[in-house]
Amino acid sequence: DWSVQTVRIGRVAGTAAAAPAVPSLTQTAGTIWEVPLATLLINDAGTISLTDTREFCAFTTEWPANVVEPGMFQEGAVTVAKIPDRTRYDLKGAGQIEPDSANACTWVAGASYDYWQFADAAQNDGWVYFMGETGDTGTGVDIYLWTVPDVNGAGAGAENAKWDYSAYYGDSGGTLTNSTGTVNVDQQARVNTTVYRDQLINNLAAVEGQIIALQLSRDGVGDSYNSAMRLLGIELNWTADA
Secondary structure, X not given: OOOOOOOOOOOOOOOHHHOOOOOOOOEOOOOOEOOOOEEEEEOOOOOEEEEEOOOOOOOOOOOOOOOOOHHHHOOOOOOHHHOOOOEEEEEEOHHHOEEOOOOEOEEEOOOOOOEEEEOOOOEEXXXXXXXXXXXXXXXXXXEEEEEEEOOOOOOOOOOEEEEEEEEEEEOOOOOOEEEEEEXXXXXXXXXXXXXXXXXXXXXXXXXXXXXXXXXXXXXXXXXXXXXXXXXXXXXXXXXXXX
């Protein structure tokens, strides 16, 4: 407390031959801090020697343990693999999905929301286009469907909505590669007041800068869910570098 200071002057007596020493600094936290300033020595010949003996508090310049250390900033120390939560999304719906020219899905004005309808007992198709995203670090992309069943599942056995796809992808000036497949999504425990997200394609080998043309088909003739399906959106999902 510098508002209440005590100045003490101490004298170390003795003869020149005895070479008296300055007492060591005594510091007691919260009570007394002794700070020597100088020593004055007068020898037998009358020579006066004044020596600066001031002492100062020293503070460490080292970082506390387990925080930032110099090595953490070396080149290559921070990499993509150390950056969390790098999943990115691109969701397309409504006017970004186009009905197929031959077996068109239908745009429906619903009571609560509008959607693309894929009918039962028929084949309905729709198209969506994506661009392979900037910063994609993975070996491919995933594609998901956001859907709602038109009628609640009966819960008595499998009621599969059968989704077929053809995914064309490639570079500018190159040949398009076509990846095809089928996914059956069971609706027996689902209700028409809930939206569901299901994976359509796992790790499509399209990469950054490539176009992706996806044809989505609902095989309402060959599947076992006997009602229409509502499609709200198609999601492209990939891993980014930041």
